[in-house]
Amino acid sequence: MTVDLRAVAEASGVSISTVSRALSGSPRVSPTTRQRVEKIAASLGYRPNVVARGLRTRQSNLIGLVIPNLVSFTFVQLFSDLQRGFREHGYEIVLSVTNSDPEQELASFQTLRGHQVDGVVVIGSYEVSTEYLRTTGLPAVHLFRPPERPAGDCITIDDVESTRSSIRLLAEKGHRRIAFINGRDPETMDGYRVALAEAGIPFDDELVHVGGYNTDTGIAGVDKVLALDDPPTAVYFGCYETWLSGIPRLQELGRTVGDDVSIVCRDDAPMLRWWRPSITVTDVEVGRIAGLAISRLLDAISVRTAGGRTESGRYQVSAKLIERDSVVELSAS
């Protein structure tokens, strides 16, 4: 039924070893033999059993991707880019979604390791599970949110700068009452403060709403700032969850995006591109992150194969501002 090395060997009249060498591009095979073997292997439809090979070579050509969810469009893009990139190097991805649950994350690592994945790309990473990665020595790369004691290289976003550029844009368009709605993240908050300071706008606690990374935060934030006597003319949403609920909430409360209130969001999605007015966002260049993640992980894997152990480095990628139509110039009143 299944065509293995032995079948090819018999059909070509050489030994299994020779077939193995011929097919894996070893120089220790005569060109003639190689050609013949390759031909026969192809005609028989031979496909190497990656599992058997892996048992011997101690590598599975499998990479684990461990992420909190697949709802955020950035993660979807990331998966797509990582899959394409890793395939070029002969790796397939085993995807594991953790729902931001530490236990599920740890379980993912254990299962993945049981399947002998050669390395993992992780977004999230709680302390327990990171500890597991460290002790097992499984090559790893952390994306977006680095744990305190990382198990491998960390690739992060320049959150300060991405927020700062968004707020600066709003300030340049004449906005001075700029609301800030986000999950709890000090760096993003810093970016907001810095940009305000640069624009000479006083910080006003009333315009800020910080909660969890969920839709409730978006609703509560919008409700809070719109109830103000001196409501904002612009709103900055720091993450997917907040804008997903926050923008509709603005509408529901009778505000028209653009005309009544300018908006900048972080984390792009197809919807934001399509909506009218289309929404201005800052978004991460997922392709760059993916590329970096791939090269760092492959590096870590080869270092480990060689028996080495590296210090974990840090790489920061900046987000770029994509100007669309949700920010309008505020006429001097």
Add this chain to the structure above:
Amino acid sequence: MTVDLRAVAEASGVSISTVSRALSGSPRVSPTTRQRVEKIAASLGYRPNVVARGLRTRQSNLIGLVIPNLVSFTFVQLFSDLQRGFREHGYEIVLSVTNSDPEQELASFQTLRGHQVDGVVVIGSYEVSTEYLRTTGLPAVHLFRPPERPAGDCITIDDVESTRSSIRLLAEKGHRRIAFINGRDPETMDGYRVALAEAGIPFDDELVHVGGYNTDTGIAGVDKVLALDDPPTAVYFGCYETWLSGIPRLQELGRTVGDDVSIVCRDDAPMLRWWRPSITVTDVEVGRIAGLAISRLLDAISVRTAGGRTESGRYQVSAKLIERDSVVELSAS
């Protein structure tokens, strides 16, 4: 470094075979030995090497999931449900996205088979690649769009009925000019026709726009029907791609969803739930599909393990109407 059976055996003072039996719940081990071995294995942090086991037992405990994209929210949910379900049975998912490209699909199957996946769940399936599945005998289940000559059980949606119920809802609310925008799919079209007939509404070709499964179709469709002398009071969008672009287009052309034009969409997404007014949809019960897919595939796998071969059956799942706020009663004029 890595704890294998031998390590556990040495630590427990029994043979490898005994440890294997003890740990895999074989009855041919004394309770005493079993307990001791289990304890030692746990203390050593033993984790079976799934790869080695797979080589021996000819099963990888890996399932391939082959889908066109991860953009459609239905697919994301599906992955999530399948992952949860398969894990309960000890399987992990290797995800492969094809971008609706026949070549990528075929390549996915080949790669997946190289990794010895025990079976595949497929959405899409072109003829060439399905042929590959059939000839290799890889257990498979087709979801949503069955190929002409399937390689395994097919689980489909009752497209006629889902569309029919949507149109019926609109008709009941007094709409008689109901536009239909969708990709090319005869069954959905049938549902539209049937529902119109049932409501005594004449079919009007001008209200229909059928194109590819892409955002262009949404735009073109909306443009076409709004340009009519007697424009529709309601629009039915048959798929994600059309509503994603179509709803914003309606807005752009000055129509307010609900007030000016009622809407029903197929394929739910978080956005539709959040938007104001929230959008009425028909959506598939992904959980049921996933459950069915899992049981059918597991069945096919065990049949194949037993050396058998089954006829491929068909299962149809109905979509349900989720009424929200985008459909308004049309006052008799």
Add this chain to the structure above:
DNA sequence: TTGAAAGCGGTACCAA
């Protein structure tokens, strides 16, 4: 109830 040994499909060393 236990252990020895064969073998799953490859790779890689060693000898020829």
Add this chain to the structure above:
DNA sequence: TTGGTACCGCTTTCAA
């Protein structure tokens, strides 16, 4: 350049 053979970690007869 080729073939023989041990071995990767585990399961599974077969004997004891």
